[in-house]
Amino acid sequence: MRIFALSDLHVDYPENLAWVESLSRSDYTGDVLLVAGDISHDEPLLCRAMEVLRPRFRAVFFVSGNHDLWLRDSGYEDSLAKFYALMERCRALGIETRPQRADEGGPWIVPLQAWYMQPHEGEGSLFVEKQGEDPELGMWADKRAVRWPQFDGHSGPAAYFLSLNDCDVTDDRQYPVITFSHFLPRPELMFWTEQEFAATGLPPLDPQPRFNFSRVAGCRKLDEQIRSLNACLHVYGHQHRNRDRLIEGVRYVSHCLGYPREREQGRVRGVEGGPLLVWQQ
């Protein structure tokens, strides 16, 4: 049994939908796929991608990303209503959205719902100061495409989504635990190491000098949940910068398909071979 990681499919780009449709129908039928969010804001397209993926794998797990909860002309009252509707639709398509064992004798797979915590929301933000940034996040489309209801009893969307995660589910501690989320759990994951950056061959230029991604990257509480679940591996997406790092005993892997222009520029790398193999037993 093998487990593969993938995220940020963004199938509203025809090239990306074609990439998903081109995945082998026979290579993965005994395997598990973790999809760490951002399939599409367009619900019919998101379902189409799920219908393409589902029969190619023995099981497909999913957590939603920020793009999946964009409202645009979806007809939903708010992004939380869309979240619950999407989870239902995924389950109806045979997609797993709740914790369960990957296989008899295999590891636990625990989807972790989350959102990013912005710096004004408190200490759980992954915010890192950046010279010359636009603190209003003018170019961040979530500002226009996401709308929340009142979160009674929660400080905001991050706290609300984290409260949905059951961190006691794997209590028996007999089996390895693999968690996955769309958002980032730790600030150091946002930045290339010198070695990683050198391998890209990119010029040392910031493509978006006014945009400070750390404002919308993720939240620290996610990492607390990963560690209280005793996970050995965490898969995430969101930034479109692929990583594979061991930090304080946990392996963090990001394998985003990203946008076609990011692949052309070399900012998203390593996806030519399909989803990334992250576990085998």
Ligand SMILES: [Fe+2]
């Ligand atoms: Fe994305």
